[in-house]
Amino acid sequence: MVTLSNFRQITNALENASLRDAINLYFQKKLPRNPKKEDIERAIDLTVQQYPEILDYYIRNKENNRDKAGVLSSEKVNKLRTELLETLVEFCEHLVSNSKFYSVPPNSYQEALKRAYYLKEVIEDNDGYRIFS
Numbered sequence: 519m520v521t522l523s524n525f526r527q528i529t530n531a532l533e534n535a536s537l538r539d540a541i542n543l544y545f546q547k548k549l550p551r552n553p554k555k556e557d558i559e560r561a562i563d564l565t566v567q568q569y570p571e572i573l574d575y576y577i578r579n580k581e582n583n584r585d586k587a588g589v590l591s592s593e594k595v596n597k598l599r600t601e602l603l604e605t606l607v608e609f610c611e612h613l614v615s616n617s618k619f620y621s622v623p624p625n626s627y628q629e630a631l632k633r634a635y636y637l638k639e640v641i642e643d644n645d646g647y648r649i650f651s
Contacts, residue, residue: 525562528575541569609649613637616644 525545532538548561566572613619619636622629640646 522558522562524576524579525565525572528572528579531579532575537569537571541565541572544568605649609646612644612646612649613640616640616646 529538529541529545532541545561545565548564550557553561613636617636617640619633619640622632622636624630624633637646
C-alpha cells in the first residue's frame with residue numbers, strides 16, 4: 519500500500535515536471551479542508567487510479583531500496599538482540615543476588631510456583647523492574 523510519505527517521495531522524484539504537478543494538483547483537489555487519515559488514504563487511492571503510472575515508480579522505488587531495507591533490518595535486529603541480552607544478563611545477576619530463584623529445582627508445579635514468587639518479589643520489591651526501563 520502506498521503511504522503518504524511514500525506517495526510524497528515518489529511524486530517528488532518524478533522527473534516529468536508536468537506529470538508531477540498534475541498528480542500533486544489532483545491529489546490536493548481530492549483532499550477536504552482538514553483531512554483525516556482516511557481522507558488522505560482515499561485521496562491517494564483516487565490519485566493512483568487517475569495516474570496508474572505512479573505504481574510503476576512505486577514498484578521501482580521498492581526494488582531499488584530492497585537492499586537498504588535488508589541491511590537496516592539486520593542492524594535493528596542485531597541492536598535489539600544485544601540490548602535484550604544485556605538486559606537479561608543484568609536481570610539474572612540481580613535475581614541471583616536478591617533471591618533464591620536458582621536454588622529451587624524446577625521439577626514440580628510447587629517448585630515452579632515458588633520460582634514465580636521469587637521472580638515477583640525481585641521485580642516488585644527489589645527494584646528488578648528498573649532493569650527493563
